[in-house]
Amino acid sequence: MPKSDRHYLPDLPDADHFRNLEWIEKANAPLLAIGRDYGRGLIVPPHSHTRTQLWWARSGVVLVHTADGRWMIPPGHALLIPAGMEHSAEMVSDVRMHSIYIAAMSRAHRPLVLEITALAGSLIDELVRIENETSSERREQLITDLLLEEIPRLAERPLGLPFPQDRGLAGLCRKFLEAPSASANIDQWADNLGISRRSFTRFFRRETGISFVTWRQQACIFASLPRIADGEPITTVALDAGYENVAAFTTMFRRMLGAPPSLYLRGRDL
Structure with a gap:
């Protein structure tokens, strides 16, 4: 070269x-x-x-x-x-x-x-x-x-977050990223769109390629990374994301990314 x-x-x-x-x-x-x-x-x-x-x-x-x-x-x-x-x-x-x-x-x-x-x-x-x-x-x-x-x-x-093409559903996804919550449920989103739970489940998967629950989990972790990178306390990030405690947040974080949040953005230089 x-x-x-x-x-x-x-x-x-x-x-x-x-x-x-x-x-x-x-x-x-x-x-x-x-x-x-x-x-x-x-x-x-x-x-x-x-x-x-x-x-x-x-x-x-x-x-x-x-x-x-x-x-x-x-x-x-x-x-x-x-x-x-x-x-x-x-x-x-x-x-x-x-x-x-x-x-x-x-x-x-x-x-x-x-x-x-x-x-x-x-x-x-x-x-x-x-x-x-x-x-x-x-x-x-x-x-x-x-x-x-x-x-x-x-x-x-899983650090990619698919976004739907439908304008109404995309709007809900953007609002969720601004205030992620692990307790958000299908019924709330279906009501916002004026459709049944079953129709919403099929619609969401068709638009994003994954289930609502999987997308919600990924979105919560996705939204937490910049805050952790900024040095915010993990407890604050976890509670703001709707987790009942740090342990539950850490378990999901480790399951998705293979390491706890306390280590994930520290000591990564290879």
Whole structure:
């Protein structure tokens, strides 16, 4: 990979951002590795790539928007974005991003939040930092090949939140994210839409692809991550989300994400 195919880029305004996208599209290398720092609150405007992107939040929390949902990338995780899919992003906190752009990648037909292993993280770090004078082409190719072998083995995490197309149901979903509650029930939502419980259950699954209960659980955890990243007490976050106690919240958090909230956003550097 030519040295010009590896950059560590500061926060860029929109014009420079799109010039960088043009560079990515014109590059000939089968895999590109880029590092960037983003400031809290920065909005990356809608765009797409002809390459599949593995967007790793080296530190910080990122919220990615697509036409079909929202996808949270907390530390230690990456979002696999299919080639050609338009997306935008919002930096929930200061973010250090390491991104891999892959010319040929068949796994992604929809965005996937993947947990980055120690091996994958080390390989990505190395590809971002490599300099021609310190690494042979053979070593670089071996690192690239091993990363491409590792990506399909990464575990998916349920940090994507599908959003319905129906305007009325989408409005209820947005309100829920503003004030999530683990005790919200199907009857309340069905009444708001003026339909029966059975009709609502079928309608919700048709619109989102998952059940209301599954969506509610994911949404509660989804909404809690930025607050935990901001250092809010877990007790406060759990009670605000409608859980009776921290233990119940922690159990659900661990079940979905594989670690308790006290450890999830701390010590994730690989």
